[in-house]
Structures are given as structure tokens and as C-alpha cells.
Amino acid sequence: MEFKILDKKNIFKGRALDLWTERVQYPDGREVSFEIIHHPGAITLLPLDDDGMVWFVRQYRPTIREMFLELPAGTLEKGEAPEVTAAREIREEIGMAAGELTYLGGFYASPGYSTEFLHAFLATKLSPAPLAQDEGEIIQVEKHPLTEIFTMIEKGIIQDSKTLATIALAQKYLSVER
Numbered sequence: 001m002e003f004k005i006l007d008k009k010n011i012f013k014g015r016a017l018d019l020w021t022e023r024v025q026y027p028d029g030r031e032v033s034f035e036i037i038h039h040p041g042a043i044t045l046l047p048l049d050d051d052g053m054v055w056f057v058r059q060y061r062p063t064i065r066e067m068f069l070e071l072p073a074g075t076l077e078k079g080e081a082p083e084v085t086a087a088r089e090i091r092e093e094i095g096m097a098a099g100e101l102t103y104l105g106g107f108y109a110s111p112g113y114s115t116e117f118l119h120a121f122l123a124t125k126l127s128p129a130p131l132a133q134d135e136g137e138i139i140q141v142e143k144h145p146l147t148e149i150f151t152m153i154e155k156g157i158i159q160d161s162k163t164l165a166t167i168a169l170a171q172k173y174l175s176v177e178r
Contacts, residue, residue, distance in 0.1 A: 001027045003025070003027065005023070006025050006031065007021075008021065009021050016040075017037050017114075018037070019037055020038055021033060039114055041075070041076045042076060043121060044072070044118050046071055047071075047094060047126060054143065054145075055094045056069055068160065069159075071162065082103075082121075083101060087101065090123055092132065092133050098123035104173075106120060107169075109162060
């Protein structure tokens with residue numbers, strides 16, 4: 001099957017993403033227009049300390065107008081390897097460094113309209129090493145027992161897709177009775 005891009009135009013260039021329109025010709029000849037968010041990619045981390053606590057962040061998300069519980073995450077800088085981003089973001093968001101980062105895999109955030117691909121890591125052997133938070137961020141750090149994470153999901157306390165996907169990818173590394 002061949003999908004042919006007939007036209008594409010950048011209609012907005014932002015700090016963290018670009019918005020494009022694309023007109024695509026389908027194999028059957030139909031032409032369809034799309035709006036596509038081009039994103040440089042990101043990382044997300046599941047920080048797990050020696051006491052079995054998972055470190056979360058609660059931060060204001062203007063799209064839903066509330067403080068939202070999620071795992072730490074951050075956008076890749078141009079040319080930056082995901083491991084480098086992960087090592088920086090964990091320090092900025094929860095003030096801890098990871099002695100060990102285990103790559104869990106990756107996933108698209110929402111392929112229906114965005115190119116954002118997230119690289120997920122398990123962060124262990126945590127030690128204090130804070131960095132300044134990004135401008136405009138207000139982050140509250142929360143720790144929750146690993147043993148309660150699936151109950152939090154079932155109760156709808158955790159609703160963030162990158163957090164849910166990262167927990168799913170990390171299951172083989174986690175000793176949790178369900």
C-alpha cells in the first residue's frame with residue numbers, strides 16, 4: 001500500500017513542538033488532510049528507591065487545569081541521547097540521581113496526531129543530587145509504595161498514559177503481588 005504526501009505545511013513553530021498540516025493521497029485515490037504535532041521525543045522514568053517507594057511528580061497541566069499525578073518525564077534536547085535526558089530530568093524533577101538506569105522500551109504517546117515517541121526507564125539506586133527545575137514548572141514530589149501502584153490505577157488515581165505504559169513495561173522488573 002502506498003500513501004503519498006501531496007502537501008505539507010508548518011503552521012506553527014513552538015518551544016517544544018511544531019504543528020503541521022498534511023494532505024495525503026490514500027492507495028484508493030482519496031485525499032485526506034491531517035493536523036500533525038511534530039515532537040522531538042521524550043523520556044519517562046519509574047524511580048524506585050531501596051524502600052520500595054515509587055517517586056511521582058504532581059504538576060500543573062494547563063490542558064486539564066489541575067495538578068496531575070505522573071511519573072517524571074522530559075523532552076529530549078536536540079541531539080541528546082535518551083539516557084542523558086533521563087539522567088538530567090530525574091535530578092530536575094525529583095532531586096535524585098539514578099545509580100542505575102534500565103531501558104524498558106518505548107512507545108508513541110498518541111500516534112493519531114503526534115510523532116512523540118517516549119523512551120521509558122526504570123531508575124534505581126537513587127541518591128540526592130538536585131538540579132534546578134525548568135522555568136515555569138511547579139512540581140510536588142510524592143512517594144507511593146510499589147505495592148499500592150496497581151490499586152491506584154484501579155481507583156483512577158493514576159490516569160496519565162505515559163505513566164500507565166511505563167508501569168506496564170516495568171512489570172517484569174517489579175516484585176508486586178496483584
